[in-house]
Amino acid sequence: MIVDGKHFRSLWWNETRSVLEIIDQTWLPYDFRTIQVVTLQDFADAIREMKVRGAPLIGATAAYGVARAMESDPSDANLDRTWNFLEATRPTAINLKWALNRCRDALLPLPESDRAASALELAHLIADEDVQINKKIGQHGLKIISKIAQRKNNGDPVRILTHCNAGWLATVDWGTATSPIYQAHDMGLNLHVWVDETRPRNQGAITAWELGKHGVPHTYIVDNAGGHLMQHGMVDLVITGTDRTTRCGDVCNKIGTYLKALAAKDNDIPFYVALPSSTVDWTVRNGLSEIPIEERSDAEISNIQGISDAGKLGAVAVTPEGTPVGNPAFDVTPSRLVTGLITERGLCDASETGLLSLFPEFSDTVG
Numbered sequence: 535m536i537v538d539g540k541h542f543r544s545l546w547w548n549e550t551r552s553v554l555e556i557i558d559q560t561w562l563p564y565d566f567r568t569i570q571v572v573t574l575q576d577f578a579d580a581i582r583e584m585k586v587r588g589a590p591l592i593g594a595t596a597a598y599g600v601a602r603a604m605e606s607d608p609s610d611a612n613l614d615r616t617w618n619f620l621e622a623t624r625p626t627a628i629n630l631k632w633a634l635n636r637c638r639d640a641l642l643p644l645p646e647s648d649r650a651a652s653a654l655e656l657a658h659l660i661a662d663e664d665v666q667i668n669k670k671i672g673q674h675g676l677k678i679i680s681k682i683a684q685r686k687n688n689g690d691p692v693r694i695l696t697h698c699n700a701g702w703l704a705t706v707d708w709g710t711a712t713s714p715i716y717q718a719h720d721m722g723l724n725l726h727v728w729v730d731e732t733r734p735r736n737q738g739a740i741t742a743w744e745l746g747k748h749g750v751p752h753t754y755i756v757d758n759a760g761g762h763l764m765q766h767g768m769v770d771l772v773i774t775g776t777d778r779t780t781r782c783g784d785v786c787n788k789i790g791t792y793l794k795a796l797a798a799k800d801n802d803i804p805f806y807v808a809l810p811s812s813t814v815d816w817t818v819r820n821g822l823s824e825i826p827i828e829e830r831s832d833a834e835i836s837n838i839q840g841i842s843d844a845g846k847l848g849a850v851a852v853t854p855e856g857t858p859v860g861n862p863a864f865d866v867t868p869s870r871l872v873t874g875l876i877t878e879r880g881l882c883d884a885s886e887t888g889l890l891s892l893f894p895e896f897s898d899t900v901g
């Protein structure tokens with residue numbers, strides 16, 4: 535995507551220095567800073583501290599982490615250690631495990647002398663594939679937006695609500711939920727996006743930043759506003775991303791997604807989820823009982839981060855000192871509340887039959 539006239543992916547390999555560069559998302563939307571990720575510890579920190587975030591981006595970053603680890607010690611033992619070390623950084627987004635498994639499966643049969651170069655090639659491939667996959671998700675999702683636009687023959691905007699950031703910053707490029715939005719906007723459709731704030735980390739502000747850079751009209755709203763807007767006929771469509779979707783179509787995504795799906799159902803508003811197939815956990819059927827939900831730090835709730843008038847980034851307390859808090863970072867939307875899934879191979883029902891109709895190669899995976 536274009537930032538200040540230059541095309542950026544959310545990560546890229548610096549050939550000259552042989553390091554990965556990323557956009558440090560902990561500074562967004564206030565400041566656009568890029569940093570180098572050098573050691574394996576840096577990779578783990580970048581994922582855990584959410585300098586990179588969003589399911590597909592976490593996976594691509596981890597693949598580069600494996601490549602880094604293979605440079606100094608390409609042994610089986612180090613491959614295993616690296617897998618465990620990186621996998622422990624965040625528990626919910628399945629793309630992390632997916633990328634680590636893909637790396638391990640590809641590298642294990644190779645002689646140790648070939649592993650470092652092959653791991654780097656594979657990381658590049660995973661990143662490039664992500665861009666193409668998200669572009670295709672956009673092409674399929676565009677059909678949904680176009681249909682709604684056609685029904686509005688008065689030229690009013692198609693009003694889309696999204697939660698969290700499932701934008702290009704959560705992937706390598708394009709985004710998942712935002713890819714149809716960017717493509718619809720680029721072909722001249724009139725859109726307006728309601729951007730949920732997404733407390734506690736306010737990823738909605740990152741979505742607003744992205745949409746603003748791309749010129750997509752949008753309004754930032756508090757998380758509790760969505761139901762009200764839906765009741766008043768101000769939302770035509772909801773599109774979110776997901777961190778893990780079960781083979782039966784239950785959708786785990788940022789905390790608060792479930793409430794949006796409930797409100798959408800009550801108001802007969804289509805609720806779509808955009809995802810690459812790497813976000814489907816084919817080994818899991820029941821999202822509520824089988825997906826580990828990340829519990830993040832108390833400080834994310836008891837404090838809120840922002841920038842002062844003097845331009846200083848910092849946090850201020852919003853609860854009485856010592857208030858007990860809870861911070862589950864994700865929730866599960868049961869498949870019955872999901873109108874459909876938008877994947878790189880097309881649209882399908884949020885069900886095992888729907889997913890397997892597009893991805894029959896996973897029929898035999900035991901779930």
Ligand code: MRU
Nearest residue numbers: 587588589698700704775776788
């Ligand atoms: O905790 P985060 O910011 O990594 O969570 C991100 C989300 O929940 C996204 O909506 C999800 O990863 C889908 S991203 C394409």
